[in-house]
Amino acid sequence: MSSTRPPSIVWFRQDLRIADQAAFARAAADGPLVAVYVLDDESPGDWRIGGAQRxxxxxxxxxxxxxxKALGGRLVLRRGRAADELFRLxxxxxxxxxxxxxxxxxxxxxAEAELxxxxxxxxxQGRLLADPARVRTGSGTPFRVFAPFWRALQAIMPPAPPLPAPAEVLWHRQDLAGDDLRDWDLLPTKPDWATGFREWAPxxxxxxxxxxxxxxGIEDYGERRNLPSTAGTSRLSPHLHFGEISPSTVWHTLAEERGAGPYLRELAWRDFCSALILQFPDYADADGRATLEGLPWRDGPEAQADFIAWTRGRTGYPIVDxxxxxxxxxxxxxxxxxxITASFLVKHLLIDWRRGQRWxxxxxxxxxxSHNSVNWQWVAGTGVDSAPFYRIMAPLTQSAKFNAAGYIRHWVPxxxxxxxxxxxxxxGTRAAPADYPAALIGHREARERALAASASTRR
Structure with missing residues (x-):
């Protein structure tokens, strides 16, 4: 359908769905609409999306x-600064x-403020379980620690029931100029390094x-989620990140299932990370706490060689590789x-967490x-709610404890x-084949070096 009445615009970003999409549902109820996605590599600056996300x-x-298209419309694709492109449209x-x-x-x-x-x-709302403004301490301030945040969030759960996709939509005219998705060159070709991504269904x-x-299989999630050799995790994270499914839909689908509690807590962690970013917009670049201020992060050729070995899975630690x-x-x-891999980079190799975060x-x-920066700061011990720096994961012990043998065999043939x-x-068992790299550093040596570096910041 089409109409000559003035339309409203639905601005899609990381919410690429039509079911339980409040902006799309409201616009469809209001009258004719135009749906648009703007590929904006300018507004994020250094944080424009990376290759895998593309x-x-x-x-x-x-x-x-x-x-x-099945609803009789189309998605208009534009490229540039989102605020400018939307105003122009x-x-x-x-x-x-x-x-x-x-x-x-x-x-x-x-961008929202400018527009x-x-x-x-x-x-x-629709990106999180709850509007962050609703999850507050007794004094009305935002939380900085997850445990009380989770208790407060539970008190206002469940989220609103998910909205169905509109059955009919009144569209504005269909002849608007827009880009062809193929012209954005989001897919790698020379070389195509994403052949292994085909196991996903975006x-x-x-x-x-x-x-x-x-x-x-959620009944065993609490135990299986820590076992890399099993399919124990949800693998929903990219779908949630791109908004292809709403947190509300996930919550209402799983909440009554036996064993769902640990996963619902993980879903709440997404809300907590976003709440922290609201308080600390520079959290991806600046330590949440000055606990490690002045820590002598390794730099120079040797550190760079170690970093490259880490990125390529050539550290000599099987679970990391x-x-x-x-x-x-x-x-x-x-x-x-x-x-484990993040802890290894930060504490075994003593390389700044920000480098790993960027990778x-x-x-x-x-x-x-939000999740990437909060999780890296949690491991590094620099976050406002994080593990202490002296908690250094032992990769060899972790590998055995969580039965990672099958996982290693698959990825380290x-x-x-x-x-x-x-x-x-x-x-350590003198069984390493000749084509497997030597360990970059011994665990005991790495631990002593990391603790010494941490101690130097307190002097």
């Missing part, structure tokens, strides 16, 4: 376009109102399918292994700004023939 974005936009179609889901990254908040000075901007259908698969290779091949890494930002399909009693520590 791969996912291409497929997610194609999925959303198909959904809108509003002038083209005679719109005075833009609907969007509220986002919490500092550049999106700035709101030019047009009527209607912000809806889009709303893929998100619903992933949720269904996870629901059937498996995780880093999985990351490069699939754009994702098991949660337990994310902590994950480029390589993860689910590299969310040169170790595939080793037995379970050798594969976690092939150098």
């Amino acid at each position: 791969w996912w974005l291409h497929h997610s936009l194609a999925s959303l376009s198909a959904s809108l 509003a002038q083209e179609v005679g719109a005075a109102r833009v609907h969007c889901l509220a986002h919490y990254e500092p550049w999106w908040r700035a 709101g000075e030019r047009l009527e901007l209607v912000r809806h 889009g709303e259908d893929g998100a619903r399918s992933a949720l269904h698969v996870f629901e059937t 498996a995780g880093m290779r999985q990351l490069w091949h699939t754009g994702w890494m098991h949660n337990r292994v994310r902590m 994950f930002w480029d390589c993860l399909v689910d590299a969310d700004f 040169e170790l595939a023939e080793l037995g379970d009693d050798q594969i976690h520590d092939p150098h």
